[in-house]
Amino acid sequence: MSTSLPSPEERLRAAGQRVTSQRVLLLRLLDESKEHLDAEALYARARREMPDINLSTVYRNLAVLKEAGLVEQRYFAREHGREYFEPSTANEHYHFTCLVCGRVVEFETPLIARVRAELQARHGVRVRHACICFEGVCADCAARGQTVPVSERSSSK
Amino acid sequence: MSTSLPSPEERLRAAGQRVTSQRVLLLRLLDESKEHLDAEALYARARREMPDINLSTVYRNLAVLKEAGLVEQRYFAREHGREYFEPSTANEHYHFTCLVCGRVVEFETPLIARVRAELQARHGVRVRHACICFEGVCADCAARGQTVPVSERSSSK
DNA sequence: GTCTTTTTGCAAATCATTTGCAAAAAGACA
DNA sequence: TGTCTTTTTGCAAATGATTTGCAAAAAGAC
Secondary structure, rough: OOOOOOOOOHHHHHOOOOOOHHHHHHHHHHHHHHOOHHHHHHHHHHHHOOOOOOHHHHHHHHHHHHHHHOOEEEEHHHHHHOOEEEEEOOOOOEEEEEEOOEEEEEEEOHHHHHHHHHHHHHHEEEEEEEEEEEEEEEEHHHHHHOOOOHHHHHOOO | OOOOOHHHHHHHOOOOOOOOOHHHHHHHHHHHHHOEEHHHHHHHHHHHHHHOOOHHHHHHHHOOOOOOOEEEOOHHHOOOOOOEEEEEEOOOEEEEEEOOOOEEEOOOOHHHHHHHOOOHHHOOOEEEEEEEEEEEOOOOHOOOOOOHHHHHHOOOO
């Protein structure tokens, strides 16, 4: 989600990566997006401005940008097999996904850091990364009486 | 993992599911396993006792067992695209995976429940499920000086 | 500009997981 | 126990996301 970050070009240079038009475009699209995008969605948007861009270029660049710390990979709810991305931001935040409408609520909490600290203290492990995501029913959907997600109880197709 | 649970047959019946030799076997193998297994690993073990069992049967049954609440699906670390399973147990616990040796440390903490409560209180959402996993370097690997995971910095193959 | 290295587009491959289908097994009931 | 109905299985082929090999094109360095 859009914050005042340096331009895509600057961020690429700062990260020691080559500045290609494709990378600049992808980074900009991720910056501009209100939602988290997966490779396919990002590809669809990129094509509108660069019709010849290839899906594998999107995948390759997402991997490069992730490695360079310019974007972060996220996994959501039942969609865990699909990777979503967002630009790296300073503040650590987590996600809640509504199973009914798909809305993603971002939130912050110091408790996860405490869990990490506990883990470190009690088990001597060094935590490098955490994947935290919650899912359920958002306030609006609950108010609308939508309590049972369509694709939960029934077969998952 | 292995705890004193009712027999596979009993659990299947209690869950209103048909008792097939394949299901009994899979459930037993999951009970017996010290590690979390994915479909492929479970299949490999199952074949030893039932050579004709099919991989798709394993997948289908894991889905059934999950739906019935008899097993729980987990996602780990960089392996997020792959689903691992363990028998459902009463106590809620979370996982830490060592990026170097692959060891999985299970731990409990009341803090995650607090995060859920906070989410509920502050955003009005009803949390149904949480996917929580941590990764990093375990105490043993850190002691052995193994700080930089093999497949982290280099290309991810 | 020229040269070297990295990146791209394209097509084909991979890997986990799913599905269609006919035969086999499970559960219900006579 | 035998029969009937429904669910499950094995097998093969399909799917869907992601990856890879390769030759041409673009980026960065000199």
